[in-house]
Amino acid sequence: RKEVEQDPGPFNVPEGATVAFNCTYSNSASQSFFWYRQDCRKEPKLLMSVYSSGNEDGRFTAQLNRASQYISLLIRDSKLSDSATYLCVVLVLNAGNNRKLIWGLGTSLAVNP
Amino acid sequence: DTGVSQDPRHKITKRGQNVTFRCDPISEHNRLYWYRQTLGQGPEFLTYFQNEAQLEKSRLLSDRFSAERPKGSFSTLEIQRTEQGDSAMYLCASSLGGLGKKLFFGSGTQLSVL
Numbered sequence: 265r266k267e268v269e270q271d272p273g274p275f276n277v278p279e280g281a282t283v284a285f286n287c288t289y290s291n292s293a294s295q296s297f298f299w300y301r302q303d304c305r306k307e308p309k310l311l312m313s314v315y316s317s318g319n320e321d322g323r324f325t326a327q328l329n330r331a332s333q334y335i336s337l338l339i340r341d342s343k344l345s346d347s348a349t350y351l352c353v354v355l356v357l358n359a360g361n362n363r364k365l366i367w368g369l370g371t372s373l374a375v376n377p
Numbered sequence: 378d379t380g381v382s383q384d385p386r387h388k389i390t391k392r393g394q395n396v397t398f399r400c401d402p403i404s405e406h407n408r409l410y411w412y413r414q415t416l417g418q419g420p421e422f423l424t425y426f427q428n429e430a431q432l433e434k435s436r437l438l439s440d441r442f443s444a445e446r447p448k449g450s451f452s453t454l455e456i457q458r459t460e461q462g463d464s465a466m467y468l469c470a471s472s473l474g475g476l477g478k479k480l481f482f483g484s485g486t487q488l489s490v491l
Contacts, residue, residue: 272417296477307468307482308420351419355477362433363476367419 265290268354270368278376281342285371287352288334295363296355297328297335302370303348311337311350342375349373379403381483383469389489390459397455398486402471409452410480411444412468413437420468426452459490 269288277283289297297314312319314326314335325338335354339346352368382401390396402409407428412420423442424434428449438444441459446452456463466487470480 300480307484308480309482310479364433365422365476367421369417369419 267366268368270371274372276374282340284338286334286336289354291356293357294354298353299337300351301348344375347375383483383486387487395457400469401451406471406473408472410470414466461490464490
């Protein structure tokens with residue numbers, strides 16, 4: 265099982281739709297969680313960190329479910345400009361007490377007019 | 378623009394040649410990371426520096442790869458005897474503080490090995 269798994273999509277949704285992505289992680293010692301956004305042929309950029317209590321930033325809501333070991337990203341009222349790949353990133357504690365960031369493969373979203 | 382800059386943006390080389398990429402991080406950032414990304418994949422960690430010290434290298438980083446950050450500022454990534462499998466986007470990122478802090482990425486260097 266991969267350490268961080270995402271459905272690659274693509275998710276094709278009409279403008280104004282609500283869309284949700286999940287990301288599952290295998291290491292129960294995972295400490296921090298992030299969603300990055302990557303536009304086509306561009307570098308990744310931090311979209312939001314994911315806090316234990318869940319957090320919201322405008323149309324974006326991130327949640328963490330430690331019991332089931334997944335995080336989610338909800339996008340409401342989707343815009344054409346939301347079309348991108350959404351990368352799940354998990355900070356894990358390795359054997360040997362080393363921490364490292366594990367990146368998912370990303371979920372591709374296409375918002376259509 | 379005081380973001381992370383990478384040079385060159387594109388590099389085309391023949392198999393067997395050596396290539397070197399440069400990354401200039403955000404000036405006050407103490408951590409610098411190198412990642413590699415191929416189409417349809419997430420970024421793969423290669424190595425990172427805290428100031429001038431290289432603290433971790435991925436098993437992906439074969440003996441043909443070497444990275445330096447001599448004065449704790451800019452960094453270089455060299456690939457010797459390039460192979461076609463080295464073709465990828467090489468991304469540099471920097472952050473202030475430890476893992477878990479926001480990573481700021483450069484635009485990357487796209488390497489094509491013919």
